[in-house]
Amino acid sequence: MLTVGDRFPQFNVDACVGLGKDGFKKISNDSFKGKWVCYFFYPKDFTFVCPTELVEFGKKIKEFRDRDCELVTGSTDNEFSHQAWRNAHADLKDLPIPMINGARLAFDLGIVHPDANACLRATFLVDPHGVIQFASANPLPVGRSVPEVLRVLDAVQSDELCPCNWQPGQPTLKV
Secondary structure, three states: OOOOHHHHHOOEEEEEEOOOOOOEEEEEEHHHOOOEEEHHHHOOOOOOOHHHHHHHHHHHHHHHHHHOOEEEEEEEEOHHHHHHHHHHHHOOOOOOEEEEEOOHHHHOOOOOOOOOOOEEEEEEEEOOEEEEEEEEEEOOOOOOOHHHHHHHHHHHHHOOOOOOOOOOOOOEEEE
């Protein structure tokens, strides 16, 4: 799995961004030039834990954008599967996050579970220069904490020494 300090791979993929026939577009690294990006991957469409994460990230999109950070999600499923899932799941109909066909990218990132042939619940915070500043992966059945991703984003954007359990507004370490 790629990690902190690695360059995020170049990609150009199809994404589901809406419910109708015009609900698709191409997404690439260039789509987010000069911005932070939080890429979060999930195992499969039409599963049970995954929509809880997608909905929670969607609810927090303003908080990410307030930090100049865009959200992108995806799995090894394609954009048509993503759209069918969004159409079938009431909580996903208004999801404000592009859902990419991330199959190739998942292999490039090293986040494909070898037995399930599906993405781990991997999260990457990538800086405006395309460098990974945070990487984590949860096992398939365990959802991640969106507040923790926001906390880490605040910490890495602070350029300070942030102690254990640091929260925004608390003092950082001075050396």
